[in-house]
Amino acid sequence: xxxxxxxxxxxxxxxxxxxxxxxxxxxxxxxxxxxxxxxxxxxxxxxxxxxxxxxxxxxxxxxxxxxxxxxxxxxxxxxxxxxxxxxxxxxxxxxx
Numbered sequence: 836x837x838x839x840x841x842x843x844x845x846x847x848x849x850x851x852x853x854x855x856x857x858x859x860x861x862x863x864x865x866x867x868x869x870x871x872x873x874x875x876x877x878x879x880x881x882x883x884x885x886x887x888x889x890x891x892x893x894x895x896x897x898x899x900x901x902x903x904x905x906x907x908x909x910x911x912x913x914x915x916x917x918x919x920x921x922x923x924x925x926x927x928x929x930x931x
Contacts, residue, residue, distance in 0.1 A: 837907060837916045844923045845931075850902050859906040861888070864923070866930040869903040875929060876922045883919075 837860060841847060846865030864872060873885035884904045887894050894901070905919055 836913055837905070837919075840916060840920045841905075841923070844920060845927050847923070850899065858908065859904055861902045861904045863899065863902055864926060866927050869901040871930065872903045872923070872926050875926050876919070879918070879922050879925070881919055881922050 838849075841849070841860055841862065844864070848863050848865070850861040850863060863869060867875075869885035873883050876883055884906070886901050888902065888904060907916075
């Protein structure tokens with residue numbers, strides 16, 4: 836569900852797509868730096884990680900300054916995912 840929904844966000848680029856993805860999505864957005872994405876989402880009580888994620892040499896090699904990362908656990912619901920997606924649309928409204 837999360838993967839389907841996040842692909843609908845304007846300017847979204849998923850990073851590190853594997854056939855058997857774990858419960859996390861790393862991404863960048865055309866409109867905003869990952870740290871700005873994290874700040875906007877945090878204002879709405881949505882926690883993500885932003886930065887190099889202990890992979891700076893790889894990111895430097897791929898010319899990616901940083902990524903945002905949303906992680907999901909067994910306790911997350913589709914409502915949580917919808918809140919994340921709505922927050923990402925808000926990022927686009929603010930920075931577009």
